[in-house]
Amino acid sequence: MSGESQNFGLRATQLGKRFSSKGGDVQALENVDLEVKQGGFMSIIGPSGCGKSTLLRAFSDLVEPSTGEISVNGKLPSEARAAREFGVVFQSPNLLPWRTVLRNVTLPLQVMGVDRQSRNQTAQEMLDLVGLESFSRHHPWQLSGGMQQRVAIARALSTNPSVLLMDEPFGALDEITRDRLNLELMRIWGNLSATILFITHSITEAVFLSSQIAVMSSRPGRITELIDVNIPYPRNTETRDLPEFYELVIEVRRALLEASALTT
């Protein structure tokens, strides 16, 4: 917990992860160096199977690194988890179908032992934030996929985390809905100033949201390029029409192609 690393919301140094299985070993990550400043928005983009989820899962203490070091707010992931410093949004909404929307959002607080009244109040505020205040009594199956993902975001925000780890949260949505949720995420992030690690397959999404984009190649998974997105926040619908936006999209596409070319 040195003073220097305190400034990083997320940090990985020489991170490596090797999965051993009967079919042979897989080097999912190798020599990954990644630094996200507190309050920064880092997107990770790369070909399928390059280790993006593994990296995110290492930060969320769901995967043990084989080599290297990793920290969340200067702490070990397990410590950060114990201190409830991060929230995770999975690729699927991952809601519990027998619980109402409100009670899905209160879940983390219930686990933490927060009393019913204050957890309901917090959850209601989070639902306001994602624009689902009138759906608190619905069940997940009564919502569209986009609404379910917003509930998942509200749930991740309910513990007021300083770090948000999001694994392709909008991957299953159509482009219009995705654009809308991107805008919403920008608005929410503006209010929270959390550190965000965001995995995506969409180049435009990455450019629109991030302050920095890490491009990965696969086998072994490593970061091949870091691209700064120097478009000032707050970003809005017009951002997508800026010439810088197009230039960055082209640059990321090129980096992605090069990364894929490294993969055989």
Added chain:
Amino acid sequence: MSSNNSGDNPTLSEEVDDSSSSIQERLRAGARQVLVAFFLLVLAAALWELAKVITGSNDRTMPHIWDTLSFLGSTTSQNENYSWFLFKNAWSTAKASLIGLLVGTAFGLVTGTSIARSRFVGNGLMPLIVAAQAVPIVAIAPALVLWLGTGGVTKTVITTYLTFFPITVATARGIQSVPKESHELLRTYGASKRTSLRILELPFASPLIFVGLETAAAFSVVGAIVAELPFGSKEGLGVVILTSWQFYITEPRALYCVALTSCALGAVFVLSVRLMAYFALGPRSQGEVL
């Protein structure tokens, strides 16, 4: 077992547009089921009468439905109304069934959970439990009676033994099929094993557990009756069945009446479980979700 649907926030009076669970709709569905059940009963009675005509059975071996039912109004040698006599014995059987069902359910939940949680326990215990299930309880019931007496203990042991199995299997299967992502979700919030059992595993498994409970409820009645059959028991439907066998030649209707009562008791048990499931699970009891 499922505190899940208690509704955290009954004061929030927002409209729920879930039309499938409106009260009227539910009542109508319930009424429809009762109607179907009634229709099936009438059909069964009609088939009985038809079989009687086709096989040319006499009224002694196959009494008319109405004759059998009228016997319910007769008086026993103890100068008691026969229906009341049946009810008293059914009540005694029901109590024994319920105790066995509760004990068996408790054991089953604990065993099922341990099996699901630990591969070691699962691999060791599951074959044993399955093997134990193959023991013909009717055959060993007399031995148990000799050993434990004709009292409530024997009844409880036998009904527990019978109800324990379906609950164990349902609980283990239910918990084992909780999706990995749900476990990971709780893990990221540092949920303890107990918390995740309460918040995730048991609620997830509860539709299956209720199915197991339905089977167990039927078994519990059978178990209690079997426990009452050996000579020496004093009350219960099993005892009445035994005495009715002895008088079958002179009065076959008594046996049919007690058989019908046993069926009715079983039905009451199973339907009660179904009703509980309906209230505890809502639409999930219908398999609409998951």
